[in-house]
Amino acid sequence: MxxxxxxxxxxxxxxxxxxxxxxxxVKEVLSTLHVLGYTHVALNFTVNHSDKFxxxxxxxxxxxxxxxLMKSTGLKIYSRITLVIDDPSKGQSIAKLSQHxxxxxxxxxxxxxxxxxxxxxxxxxxxxxxxxxxPCFLKHKTICSTVKRGVKLEIVYSxxxxxxxxxRQFVNNVRNVVRSSRSRGIVISxxxxxxxxxxxxxGAASLIKSLGLQNDKCLQAMSQLASLVLLxxxxxxxxxxxxxxxxxxxxxxxxxxxxxxxxxIKRRRRPSEEDPEEGKKKVHK
Amino acid sequence: xxxxxxxxxxxxVLYPCDTPQAKQSSESRAINTGILLRHHRVSPSQxxxxxxxxxxxxxxxxxxxxxxxxxxxxxxxxxYFSNRTSTGIIRCHREDTDLxxxxxxxxxxxxxxxxxxxxxxxxxxxxxxxxxxxxRRSQRFLAAVQRNDKDILDDFTNVTANEEDQDD
Numbered sequence: 514m515x516x517x518x519x520x521x522x523x524x525x526x527x528x529x530x531x532x533x534x535x536x537x538x539v540k541e542v543l544s545t546l547h548v549l550g551y552t553h554v555a556l557n558f559t560v561n562h563s564d565k566f567x568x569x570x571x572x573x574x575x576x577x578x579x580x581x582l583m584k585s586t587g588l589k590i591y592s593r594i595t596l597v598i599d600d601p602s603k604g605q606s607i608a609k610l611s612q613h614x615x616x617x618x619x620x621x622x623x624x625x626x627x628x629x630x631x632x633x634x635x636x637x638x639x640x641x642x643x644x645x646x647x648p649c650f651l652k653h654k655t656i657c658s659t660v661k662r663g664v665k666l667e668i669v670y671s672x673x674x675x676x677x678x679x680x681r682q683f684v685n686n687v688r689n690v691v692r693s694s695r696s697r698g699i700v701i702s703x704x705x706x707x708x709x710x711x712x713x714x715x716g717a718a719s720l721i722k723s724l725g726l727q728n729d730k731c732l733q734a735m736s737q738l739a740s741l742v743l744l745x746x747x748x749x750x751x752x753x754x755x756x757x758x759x760x761x762x763x764x765x766x767x768x769x770x771x772x773x774x775x776x777x778i779k780r781r782r783r784p785s786e787e788d789p790e791e792g793k794k795k796v797h798k
Numbered sequence: 799x800x801x802x803x804x805x806x807x808x809x810x811v812l813y814p815c816d817t818p819q820a821k822q823s824s825e826s827r828a829i830n831t832g833i834l835l836r837h838h839r840v841s842p843s844q845x846x847x848x849x850x851x852x853x854x855x856x857x858x859x860x861x862x863x864x865x866x867x868x869x870x871x872x873x874x875x876x877x878y879f880s881n882r883t884s885t886g887i888i889r890c891h892r893e894d895t896d897l898x899x900x901x902x903x904x905x906x907x908x909x910x911x912x913x914x915x916x917x918x919x920x921x922x923x924x925x926x927x928x929x930x931x932x933x934r935r936s937q938r939f940l941a942a943v944q945r946n947d948k949d950i951l952d953d954f955t956n957v958t959a960n961e962e963d964q965d966d
Contacts, residue, residue, distance in 0.1 A: 544833040545814040549917065585829040674904060680861075708814035708915075709906050715918045716903030719896045 515551045515714060516739035518593065518616065518638065519669055519702035522558040527567050536578055538707070543579065545708035547586045553743060555593040555616055557704070562596040563603040570594070571613040591615040591743060595640065598626035607635065616746040618667065624649040631659040637746045638700065639664050643672035643686050644679035651693035660698035665742050666690055668734075669704035670717055687724045696726050700742060701734040803892040804873060805921055806928045809902060811884040812915040813839045831943050838939070841884045842911060847876040849909040850886060857901040870894035870901070877925060883936060887928055895921055 523535035618638035879886035
């Protein structure tokens with residue numbers, strides 16, 4: 514299975530109107546990803562943390578808009594929200610949001626935002642603007658402790674396909690992220706706004722590999738680790754205390770509840786492992 | 799004396815953007831077949847082995863400078879390209895495979911033709927295996943289009959492992 518956790522949703526805020534042409538464009542991106550071999554895709558809705566959240570924050574209506582595409586191609590589509598964290602004091606509680614989205618991510622743009630997102634925000638993913646300077650110098654201690662907490666770091670490679678300046682910044686930022694996380698818990702995603710920004714595993718992996726991440730971790734970052742983020746996010750809504758859920762495959766849509774066989778999903782910790790996240794969840798029959 | 803080690807890269811040219819006539823023809827088909835056929839189109843005559851080699855060199859130059867071009871350009875050669883199927887094979891030095899893969903990944907045009915994806919599919923040490931893989935892949939693709947099967951393309955990632963077992 515191949516996972517892309519970041520396909521841009523065209524709306525920029527909750528109030529933005531959405532037209533059909535933009536939805537068609539998203540469909541084109543999804544179909545290109547399907548041709549490139551992706552099986553699980555998350556649509557990414559980016560908003561400011563200080564915006565007022567409406568009562569139903571999820572505007573995607575994935576079933577209505579993309580149901581036909583999902584059925585004919587076998588692609589699985591999930592929703593993700595990314596909060597741009599500027600001033601932590603103005604932010605609101607994200608507990609309400611996380612019920613409506615499969616994945617919650619944070620994108621800090623100030624130093625205080627970084628410290629909030631790394632310390633105590635209940636998120637699945639930490640991401641940055643890869644075409645701009647990082648908000649602050651990333652320290653081993655803060656990033657590694659977030660990764661230990663179960664939050665993954667995201668590398669978005671669409672910045673590498675744009676103009677020269679953002680390419681340079683991309684290289685700089687990726688090296689910083691890889692260094693500060695000691696290449697643990699990194700997830701690679703496209704961040705595609707147009708179908709031309711999609712790449713397959715071979716291209717993306719060779720790109721990140723040359724920036725200092727080991728080859729096997731590059732491949733993991735697009736499959737196992739990324740699906741772990743999906744699992745984590747979906748367990749938040751579909752399970753009891755993130756540990757027990759009913760159904761055969763929680764990551765799959767619609768599988769909850771309509772299957773007779775029960776599966777226990779356990780959190781496990783293997784202390785000998787370098788990365789505790791990998792042994793954490795095992796599916797047992 | 800050590801033998802000169804090379805790698806062969808199988809790539810394909812994908813056309814993800816809709817043209818009006820493609821849209822018209824795909825409307826009559828099932829969604830999945832429409833998507834597949836829209837991406838795998840016949841390449842225009844401006845694209846040839848020569849223009850692809852030029853494009854890879856240009857991309858190497860812009861992304862990796864004189865050093866990268868000099869390093870990877872030494873053995874670089876487009877061994878095969880077919881406009882009909884939009885697939886081709888590039889030869890490069892074993893140590894510079896990543897540079898060439900990145901050069902393919904970081905470009906969106908060939909000569910004057912733009913809005914396309916150069917999609918590297920497989921890397922192998924012998925050209926024979928690449929050819930065999932390309933044939934198998936296109937057979938599976940044809941079967942997928944004919945049967946209008948939904949999960950054929952997902953299995954492409956597994957092709958190597960399965961097929962190599964059979965070869966042994």
